Amino acid sequence: MLKHNLGYPRIGIRRELKKACESYWGNKIDSKKLFDVGKQIREENWKIQEKSGMDLIPCNDFSFYDHVLDMSLLLGAIPESYKEIVHDTTNDDSSSNQKIEIYFAMARGIQKKGLDIKAMEMTKWFNTNYHYIVPEFYKNQKFSIFSRKIFDEFEEAKKILKSIPKPVVIGPVSYLFLGKEKEKENFHKMDLIENIVPIYIKVINSLKKRGSNWIQLDEPILVFDDLSKKVVEAFQYSYQEISKHCSEINILLTSYFDGISENISILREFSSSINALHVDLIEDPDQLEKVLSFLSDTKMILSLGLIDGRNIWKNNYVNSIKNIERSIKVLGEKRVMIAPSCSLIHIPLDIEYEYSIHSDIKNRMVFAKQKIYELKDLEDIMKGNKDLLSQNLMSLKKTKSSFLFHDQKVKEKVKQVRDLDFQRKSPFNIRQKKQNKKFNLPVFPTTTIGSFPQTKEIRTLRNKFKKKEFSQEEYEKKIKEFIVYVIKKQEEINLDVLVHGEFERNDMVEFFSDKLKGFISTENGWVQSYGSRCVKPPIIYGDVTRNKNITTKYICFAQSQTEKLMKGMLTGPVTILQWSFVRNDQPIFTTAYQIALSIRDEVKDLEDSGIQIIQIDEPAIREGLPLKKKKWKFYFDWTVKAFRISSSVVKDETQIHTHMCYSEFNDILPHIENLDADVLTIETSRSKMELLESFSKYSYPNEIGPGVYDIHSPRIPTVKEIFDLIKKASNRFPIKNIWVNPDCGLKTRKWNEVMKSLKNMTKAAKIAREKLLNNPILNNNQKS
Template sequence: MSSTNSVNVKAHILGFPRIGAQRELKFAVEKFWRGEISEGELSQVGQTLRRRHWAWQAEAGLDFVTVGDFAWYDQILNTAALLGAIPARFGFDAKRLSLPQYFELARGNTEQFAMEMTKYFDTNYHYLVPEISSKTTFDGGVEWFFHEIEDAITQGHAVKAVLPGPLTFLWLSKCKQDGYNKLDLLPSIVAAYTRIINKLAALGVAHLQLDEPILALQLPAEWVAALEPTYRTLCEQGVKIVLATYFDSVTEHAPLLAKLPLAGLHIDAVRAPEQLLSFAAQWPSNKVLSLGVIDGRNIWAADLVKVLGQIKPVHAQLGASLWIAPSCSLLHTPVDLAQEEKLDAELKSWLAFAKQKLAELSVLKRGLNGGDITAELTLNADAQHARRTSKRIHNPAVAARLAALAPSADQRWADFATRQAAQRKRFNLPVLPTTTIGSFPQTKEIRAARAAFKKGDLSLEQYEAAMKAEIALVVKKQDELGIDVPVHGEAERNDMVEYFGEQLAGFAFTQFGWVQSYGSRCVKPPVLFGDVSRPSAMTVAWSSYAQSLTNKPMKGMLTGPVTILQWSFVRDDQPRSVTCDQIALAIRDEVVDLEEAGIGIIQIDEPAFREGLPLKQADWSKYLDWAGRAFRISASGVANDTQIHTHMCYSEFNDILPAIAAMDADVITIETSRSDMDLLEAFAGKNGDAFIYPNEIGPGVYDIHSPRVPQVNEMLRLIAKALEVVPAERLWINPDCGLKTRGWPETEAALANMLEATKTARAAISEGRQLIVDSAKIPTESHGACACH
C-alpha cells in the first residue's frame, strides 16, 4: 500500500509506460485485432499491467500511484472518448463506445479513414488528433478512467489521477470548420472537466494532475488569458489540482501560475533547469511545487549527488510543499533495465529505465527526508565517475577530427546551377524523372532470414546470399517497371537508424529497450553513449552489387545525422550539436566511399529534421543552424556531378523553408499526397511568402500508408497540380515515403500506375500542351505514421 504519512518531501510520477516490459500490451492488442483473443482476455492483460505498474510505484515508496496514464492506443484518444468528443462521421454513440469501435477511431474502417495522427510536441510519440467543430459536445463518454481508479483504490493505493488539461486538449485538436475559434468550446469543455472532477471527488480521489504542456510554447495571448478563468473554475470542485508542465521552461507564466488557486504545479527541471530557482523564489509556501529532476525522456542514470545539490536549496525554502518527480511521463523510456542480460555491467550501470527511475526517486526522497542513503550515493557516484572518464566514451581522434574541420567543410564545390548542369550531363534523365524513397517490402522471408542469421541458424554467407537475391529481385522489378533512378530496396536493414548505429562506434543496443511510438507500434532506439566514428563502410557493398545489376544510376541510401540523433537515446554529457557533427562526419565518410564506388546519386534521409525544433520559436535559429550544418557536412565531400537527395516526411514546412533550402540538397522528396499537393505550394511561394525553394523537388504522388492502390488518373491529377507550382525541369515523380510496410502486389500495382501517369504527363509536356485531368476524388487524410521509422 502506498504511504501518505510523509511529513516532508513527497515523490510521484507523471505517468508510466503502458506497453509492458515484454511488450505484452502490443501483442495482446494485435491478437485482439486478428480475432485471436476475446475482449475479456485483452482487458485482463490491461488490468494485469496496470496493477503491476501501480505495485512497482508503491514498492518504491512513492506517495501516490498515478492512474489515467494507461491507454489501449493513445491517451489523447482516451480523453476524447472520456469527454464524448469522438468524430461524428463514425456514427458511434459516445456513451456506449465499445473497445472495437475505439480501435476503429484509431485505425479506420471500410467506411471511414482513421483519425489523423501527429507527433506529441517534440517527442517521437504520436497522438491521435481530436476532431472538433462548433457542433462538438463534451457530454461524456466511456467510464474506463473511473473503473481504473476504482480498481487502484481496491488494491489499497493512494491515487493521483491524471488527464491532459482542457487547454492542451483543445490546442492539440483539429478544427474541422473553417474560421471557427477552438477557444469558443472552452466553456463546454470546462463544464465537462468539472463533472469529471466531481466524480473523482465522490470516489475519494484527493489529487488530480492536469497536464498543460502547451504552456511551454510561445502561446497566443488569448490562450494565456484563458488559463486563469479555466483553472479558477476547476480548482473550486473539491479535488486538489496539480497543473503539470514539461518539455521546456514556463518561467514567463510564473506570476500567473502563482496566483491560481492550484494545489500545486509541476515544472521540468531537466529540460529547463534555469527555472528551478526562479520558481522557488516566488512560489507560495502553501502550494506544492513539484520538481521534475529525473529525466523522463532519456535513459541515463541520474547523478544523484548533483540532483540533491539542486533540490536542497528549494527544500530548505519550501519544506513539505516540495514534491519530486521525473521531468515528464516515463512513457518515453523503456520499462525495465533488469532484463537486459546482454549489456555489459559497466554500460548497464550508467543507465536507468522507467522502473529504475522509480528507485532513483525513492533514494532522493529518503535522503531529503533524513534517511541514510550513503551507500546508494557512493554506488551512484562511482558509476558517474566511471562514465565521465571512460575511454569507451571519449575518443581523442574524433575530437581532433572535429577540431580540424575546415570552415568550408559544409559547402559544396559549386552553386546549385553549376551542379545541376553537371548532373544533367552525367545522368541524362528524362523530364519528370521517377524514383522511389528507398525501401521496398520487408517480406516475411526477409524477416525470417534476418532472425535466423541473428540466432546463428544461417551463416554470414547464407544470409548475404539471401539478401542479394532480394536485391536482385527489387532491381529487376524496377527495371521492368521503367523507374529511372532505382534503389536496392534495403532488404538487409532492420531499421533506418538501428542499421547504421550497429556499424558505428559509440552506439549500443538493448534487447528490450522498447518505447511506444503509436498504438501497438514500438521502437527500440539505439543508445548513443560515446564519440561516434565509422570503423568501415556500411552500405557500399550492397549499393555496388545493386548497381552491377542495372545500367541505370543506382541511388545509394543513407540516414542523415539529425535523424540518427533524434531517434536515438543520446548522451547527455555534451551538447547535442557536437554529437550531431560527429555523426555527420561518419556519414560523410560513407558518402565519399559511395561516390568512389561509382554511386552517383546518394540520398541522405532527414525525416526527423523538423521534429528537432525547440518548442519556443525564439530558440529555432540556433537549432536550425547546427542541424543544417550537420547535414551539409555529411553531403559536401563529393564532386559537382554527384547528386545529393534528401527526404522529409509529412510536416509543416512553411516556417522553416529557408533553413531547408540552406541544407542545399540537389533534390528533396517530401510527403504531399495526403495534403492533396497543398503542402507543395509553400515550396513555390504560393502561400503569400516570397520565398521559392530553389532546387529540385519530388512531391509524393501517392500515399504509401494505405494498402489502397491509387488509380492512374488520381496520380496524374496530383502531377498536374505539382506542375502548376513547380517547373517541369525541377520536378521529380515518386511515392510519399518508403515501401517497407507494403506488400508486393499493391507495391507493383501502385508503381505501375505511377509510371503510366508519368508517361502521360511527359507526353503533354513534349507536345507543349497543358496537362488536364478529369477530377478524381481521393482520400487526403492521414492513414498512419510515416513508414520511415
C-alpha cells in the same frame, strides 16, 4: 514529500501490446483478448510502481494506440467522416467493441464493410520521436463524454492498488492547441474553449465521485515562449472554471520538455485554481529560482521534475538533492513533490533484461523501472542515507576517465573541420542542369523513400544470422535474392529511380549505430513510436567513428542488377543523434559532428563506387527543434552544419536527396533550404498537401517530392486520389522540380498493399505527364 510519476511505458516488457494490436488488426484475436492484454499490462505497471514506494501512481496513461487519440474519444471529438461507424454506437459499456473499431479507424483508416475512410493526420509529440493523432476541430463544435476508458481504468486501478490512483489527462488548452482547424474562415480552435471545458468539469467531478483526490492535467504548451493572447485567455478561463466547479479534488498542472519562466505571469491569474505545479528541471534547471519566487506567494505545491524521462543515464543525486533542499527551504517539506521530468513512455522499461552491455556502460544506465526507484533513493538520502549518495557519485566519476567513453583522435578530427567542409562545389541551379543532362529522367520522376516490406521471412533470416545459424555467405546470398526480387518488382511497375529495399537493415538508425564505434544497441530496449510501431533507440556512450564501409556492398550489387538508377540509402547525422539516447557529458553538437564525419566517409565511398543518387534521410531535424524560438538559431547552426558535413563531399553531378517526416515547416523553410539538398521528399498526404502552401509561398528553389500516399495506413490509395495530389503540387511548384513518391518508407506495410499502391502511383504519374505537362492553366509553372 510525495513521490509521483507522470506516466509509465505501455507496450509491455516483451512488446505484448504491439503483438496483440497487430493480431487484432489481422483478425487473429478478438477484442476480448486484446482488452485482456491491455489489462494485464496495466496491472503489471501499477504493481511495479507500487512496489517502488510511489505515493501517487498514474492511471489512464495506458493507451492502445495514442493518448491524444484517447482524449478525442473521451471528448467525443470524432470527425464527420467516421459517422458511418459511429451512428449505431451508444455510450453504454456494451459498446466497447464498436468504440475500439472507431478508435483504430481514426488512427489507421478503414477500407472494409463498404467503407473507405482515410486515417487522421499524425504528427510528432513536441520534440520527441513519439507520434500522436491530430484532433480535428470545426466551428461551433460540440463535445460530450463518449469513451468511458478513463473511468473504467480508475476503477480497475483502485482494485489493484493500496493507494488512490492519480488519473492523467491532457489539459483543455494543450488539447485544443495540438489539434487543427478544418474550417479556416472566421474560426480559431481556441474559440472552442467554452464548449470543451464543461466536459472536462464533468470528467473531473465524475472521477471525484469515484474517490479520486488528485488529477493530473498535462499542459505542456506552457513551455512555449510565444503563446498567443487567445491561448493565454483560454488558460485563464479554463482553470478558473475548473476551480469554481471542481472543489475537493487536487489539481496537478504539469509542464515538461522545457521551462515555464516566460509564462509565470499567466499562472498568476489562476494560481489559486490549482493545487500543485510540475516543472521540468532536466530540460531547464535554471527556471527553479523564478518558479520558487512565484510560488512563495501562493499555497501551491511544487513538483520537481528531477529524473530524466527522455534519456537513460543515471541521475546525478548531488544536483537533485540541491534542488530538493533549495525548494524545501523556500516552501517547506509539505509543499514539495518529486517526480520524473515527464512521462516515462520515451524510454525502455527495464534494464534488468539487458545481458550483453559492458558492465562499465550498464552501470551508468537506468530504464523506466529503475528511474522510479531513483525517486526512492532521493527520498532515502533526504532521510539520512548518505551511502546511496556516495555510490551514485562513484559510478558517475568512473565515466570521466574510462577509455570506453573517450577517443582523443576522434575529438581532434572534429576540431579540424573547416568552412569548406560545409559547401557543395556549385550552387543548386548549376548542379540541377548537370544532373538533368546526366540522368535524363521524365517529368514527375517516381521513386520510393527507401525500405520495402520487412516480412516475417526476412526478420527470421536476420535473427538466425544473429544467432549464427547461418554463415556470412549464406546470409549474404539470401539478402541478394531479396534485392533481386525487389528490383524486379520495381521494374514491373516502372519506377524511375530504384532502391535496394534495405532488407539487411533492422532499423534505419540501429543498422548504422551497430557499425559505428561509440554506440551500443540493446536487446530489449523497446520504445513506442506510434501505435504498434516500436523502436530500439541505440545508445551513444562514447566518441563516434566509422571503422569500415557500411552500405556499399549491397547497394552496388543492386545497381549491378538493373540499368535504372539506384539510390544509395543513408540515415543522416541529426536523425541518428535524435533517435538515439545521447551521452550527456559533452555538447550535443560535438557528438553530431562526429556522426556527420562518419556519414561523410560513407557518402564518398558510395560515389566512388558509381552510385549517382544518394539519399541522406533526416526525418528528425524538425522534431528536434527546441520548443522555445530563442533557441532556434543555435540549433539550426549545428544541425545544418552536421547535414552539410555529411553531404557536401560529392561532385555536382551526384544528386543528394533527403527525406523529412511530419514536419510543420512554416517557420523554418530558410533553414531547410540551407541544407542544400538537391531533392527534398516530405510527408504531405494525410494533410491533403496543406504543407505545400508554405513551400510555394516561400518559393522553395530546389526539387521536391511531396508524399502522394500515406504509408502509415493499410488503405490503398486510388489513381485519381494520387493524380489529384500531383495536380495540386503542380499548381504550386515548377513541374520540372516535382518528384512523385510515397510519404515514407514501406517496411511496415505488406507486399500486397505496397504493390497495389505503387502501381496506382506510377499510373497516376503517367497520367500527370500526359495531362499536366502542357496544361496552359497551371499557375506559375513552366515545363523545362
